[in-house]
Amino acid sequence: xxxxxxxxxxxxxxxxxxxxxxxxxxxxxxxxxxxxxxxxxxxxxxxxxxxxxxxxxxxxxxxxxxxxxxxxxxxxxxxxxxxxxxxxxxxxxxxxxxxxxxxxxxxxxxxxxxxxxxxxxxxxxxxxxxxxxxxxxxxxxxxxxxxxxxxxxxxxxxxxxxxxxxxxxxxxxxxxxxxxxxxxxxxxxxxxxxxxxxxxxxxxxxxxxxxxxxxxxxxxxxxxxxxxxxxxxxxxxxxxxxxxxxxxxxxxxxxxxxxxxxxxxxxxxxxxxxxxxx
Amino acid sequence: xxxxxxxxxxxxxxxxxxxxxxxxxxxxxxxxxxxxxxxxxxxxxxxxxxxxxxxxxxxxxxxxxxxxxxxxxxxxxxxxxxxxxxxxxxxxxxxxxxxxxxxxxxxxxxxxxxxxxxxxxxxxxxxxxxxxxxxxxxxxxxxxxxxxxxxxxxxxxxxxxxxxxxxxxxxxxxxxxxxxxxxxxxxxxxxxxxxxxxxxxxxxxxxxxxxxxxxxxxxxxxxxxxxxxxxxxxxxxxxxxxxxxxxxxxxxxxxxxxxxxxxxx
Numbered sequence: 291x292x293x294x295x296x297x298x299x300x301x302x303x304x305x306x307x308x309x310x311x312x313x314x315x316x317x318x319x320x321x322x323x324x325x326x327x328x329x330x331x332x333x334x335x336x337x338x339x340x341x342x343x344x345x346x347x348x349x350x351x352x353x354x355x356x357x358x359x360x361x362x363x364x365x366x367x368x369x370x371x372x373x374x375x376x377x378x379x380x381x382x383x384x385x386x387x388x389x390x391x392x393x394x395x396x397x398x399x400x401x402x403x404x405x406x407x408x409x410x411x412x413x414x415x416x417x418x419x420x421x422x423x424x425x426x427x428x429x430x431x432x433x434x435x436x437x438x439x440x441x442x443x444x445x446x447x448x449x450x451x452x453x454x455x456x457x458x459x460x461x462x463x464x465x466x467x468x469x470x471x472x473x474x475x476x477x478x479x480x481x482x483x484x485x486x487x488x489x490x491x492x493x494x495x496x497x498x499x500x501x502x503x504x505x506x507x508x509x510x511x512x513x514x515x516x517x518x519x520x521x522x523x524x525x526x527x528x529x530x531x532x533x534x535x536x537x538x539x540x541x542x543x544x545x546x547x548x549x550x551x552x553x554x555x556x557x558x559x560x561x562x563x564x565x566x567x568x
Numbered sequence: 569x570x571x572x573x574x575x576x577x578x579x580x581x582x583x584x585x586x587x588x589x590x591x592x593x594x595x596x597x598x599x600x601x602x603x604x605x606x607x608x609x610x611x612x613x614x615x616x617x618x619x620x621x622x623x624x625x626x627x628x629x630x631x632x633x634x635x636x637x638x639x640x641x642x643x644x645x646x647x648x649x650x651x652x653x654x655x656x657x658x659x660x661x662x663x664x665x666x667x668x669x670x671x672x673x674x675x676x677x678x679x680x681x682x683x684x685x686x687x688x689x690x691x692x693x694x695x696x697x698x699x700x701x702x703x704x705x706x707x708x709x710x711x712x713x714x715x716x717x718x719x720x721x722x723x724x725x726x727x728x729x730x731x732x733x734x735x736x737x738x739x740x741x742x743x744x745x746x747x748x749x750x751x752x753x754x755x756x757x758x759x760x761x762x763x764x765x766x767x768x769x770x771x772x773x774x775x776x777x778x779x780x781x782x783x784x785x786x787x788x789x790x791x792x793x794x795x796x797x798x799x800x801x802x803x804x805x806x807x808x809x810x811x812x813x814x815x816x817x818x819x820x821x822x823x824x825x826x827x828x829x830x831x832x833x
Contacts, residue, residue: 303833340665342832357665364658368581380574381666420662 291353293318293428293459294339299348301334301483308334309348310483316428316461316476318353321454323474323491324463327567330480332463336360336430339461354427358461361432363417367406371397371416374405378420391419396445410437418449429453432463447473467559481567494562500529500555506548514541525551571668571676572683579646579684582653588645592691595638596630600699614793615709619700624709624722626700627693628729628796634692635733635789640740640765642688647681648744648757651827655752660832670828678745678820685741686734693730697723713798729792732805735812736788740765742819743785749823749830782807785815 294316301309308331316322324332337343337360338350365374372388379385392398395415400408405416414434421429431450435443450473454460464470470477470491477494479487487494504525505511511526512519516534519526530538535552542549579585603610603619603626610616613632618625654660663673708716709725717725740761748757768786771777781787788808794801 303831337661337832340661342661342664344829344831360661362658364654364660364662366578366581366657366659368583369578373581377574377578378662378666380577381570381663381668383667417662421665424666 291318292316293320293353294322294351294461296335296338296350297348299335299338299350300346301331301338301343302346303334307483309338309345312348312480312483313485314478315488316459318427318459319454319457320475321450321460321462321473323470323477324461324480325467325470325477325563326480326486329482330567331483332480333360333432334483335480336432336461336463339428339430352428355424356428356430357421357424357426358428358430359417359421359432360430362410362436363413363420365405365408365413365416365420368404370402370404371408371412371419372401374416375419375423379423382424384425386423386425388423391422394422395419395449411439411442414438415446418446422453426458428459428461430461430463433465434462435464435466435469443469467563471559479563479566487566491559494559494566500527501535502527502551502553502555504550504552505542506550510545511542511547514538514545514547516541569676571673572679575650575676575680576683579650579680582649584645584649585684588642588688589691591638592642592688593695596626596692596696596699597702599630600626600703604703614796618710620704622707622709622722623697623701623704624706624717624726626703627696627726630692630696631729631733631792635792636769636786637762637765638692639689639733639737639789640761640786642692643681643685643737643741644744644758644761646684646688646744647741648748648759648761649754650677650681651745651748652752652754652757656754664832671824674824674827678742681741681745682738685737689730689734689737693727696730697726711798712796715798725795729795732792732795732808733789735809736785739785739788739812739815739819742816742823746819746823746826749826783811783814785812788812 292315294314296312296314299309299312312331312335326332334343338345339352339356340358340360372392375388379388392401395418397412397415397419400412405413414437418431418434435446438446447469450460462470462474474491476489477491478485479494502522502524508526515528516538517528517530519528539549539552609619610629613629615625615628619629654663664670706719708718709722711717743764744757744761747760751757765786768784772781772784772786788811791804791808794804
């Protein structure tokens with residue numbers, strides 16, 4: 291059973307479409323990345339999952355409780371970090387242990403000081419602690435590394451890895467592609483309120499890659515090619531999806547043309563993403 | 569009840585709520601100190617001429633001022649901020665992703681605001697009474713007909729008069745709640761009821777509304793005047809209670825609907 295299964299989600303704010311038939315599938319126990327340009331609908335999707343925004347249409351099913359935060363996590367500045375968590379825990383039926391979650395996000399030492407004087411990074415960690423306090427099956431994090439120094443960002447990655455290792459599903463929305471690359475098994479790329487690609491991170495990087503092909507009979511291979519081919523020093527080059535490449539190779543074999551080499555270029559994640567959402 | 573409990577905990581910790589309680593507690597004694605230092609008396613106000621004769625006159629004098637301005641201010645400070653503060657601090661997302669429903673959160677917050685308003689009214693009442701007794705002792709209070717009221721009757725009159733402010737006070741709390749949810753702004757939630765209260769006072773002063781003045785939320789604040797007569801009459805109290813109830817329901821029903829259907833963005 292998927293941790294999140296959403297079909298044809300639609301949401302409009304004052305005539306502006308935020309979600310336009312989005313589908314989402316998140317496997318349980320994985321760290322799933324959510325990528326896309328500003329205005330793609332990522333934050334709206336997270337709000338829907340957290341129950342903060344009502345859908346106009348579509349179905350969304352989450353397996354278990356959801357915790358986490360969208361954008362900057364809020365806290366009452368006149369209360370200490372521990373008191374903030376006590377209030378949140380007081381509103382839950384079966385909350386987790388406050389000391390444990392504080393320890394987990396490395397806030398134990400500052401827990402009894404008022405949040406009003408905290409840095410953004412500390413508030414981010416408090417937001418994660420508040421989410422974990424619900425003992426969620428799905429943790430939703432929106433740009434969690436915002437405001438964190440490099441050391442803090444690394445600690446956060448370790449924390450997310452640890453949570454996933456404990457069986458928690460994490461849905462991570464981030465503009466930091468390195469973070470996504472390092473942490474996520476799967477990603478969903480969004481643009482204009484829709485999912486434009488989903489699959490493993492490696493697949494995203496390989497998807498728009500240029501292929502270099504060398505055959506035993508290039509002129510005949512060119513005639514069989516389903517996409518335009520360019521000449522290059524090392525053979526023929528073309529851009530195609532995996533499905534098209536597979537079909538082309540089978541067609542070459544069927545025509546008695548040997549494939550001597552086939553290489554796919556691996557693009558930087560940023561470039562792959564840019565081409566997808568263009 | 570969980571929401572109510574934790575909302576009260578948070579309200580107690582808020583600097584502005586502490587300031588409201590400090591004003592309730594210290595305002596009447598400071599007023600008594602100022603009156604004690606003056607040679608003249610506020611003779612043009614109800615019971616003003618007796619503040620140095622009987623300790624029961626001061627709380628009724630304070631009530632004359634508080635009922636018009638201070639009580640709506642105190643309750644607006646609580647109720648006008650209780651919802652909008654979550655928008656200001658961005659805490660809706662943390663609150664509404666707990667186990668409690670939005671309806672429970674609404675009910676808990678409204679009850680917390682109402683209870684805190686009642687506590688503020690009680691503190692102001694007690695503080696006024698104690699300050700009055702400290703200023704002029706527990707000598708009998710001259711009634712409006714000239715008949716002196718003894719310790720028991722005077723105390724009952726003071727308590728009943730202050731208690732009669734409760735319905736319009738809660739009506740103002742409901743109005744502040746509606747503005748707090750609707751505008752998502754603490755400034756509008758706190759200042760809006762005061763501004764509307766001022767408009768209602770002006771309308772009442774102009775005298776152009778006729779009997780329609782009775783549906784204004786500020787009118788019930790003066791209903792206690794009927795209690796201090798030699799032959800008390802309670803019509804304005806009942807009428808004021810009904811008007812306040814109508815205001816409270818008229819504000820809380822749409823406020824609840826707004827919160828339940830709102831997108832937290």
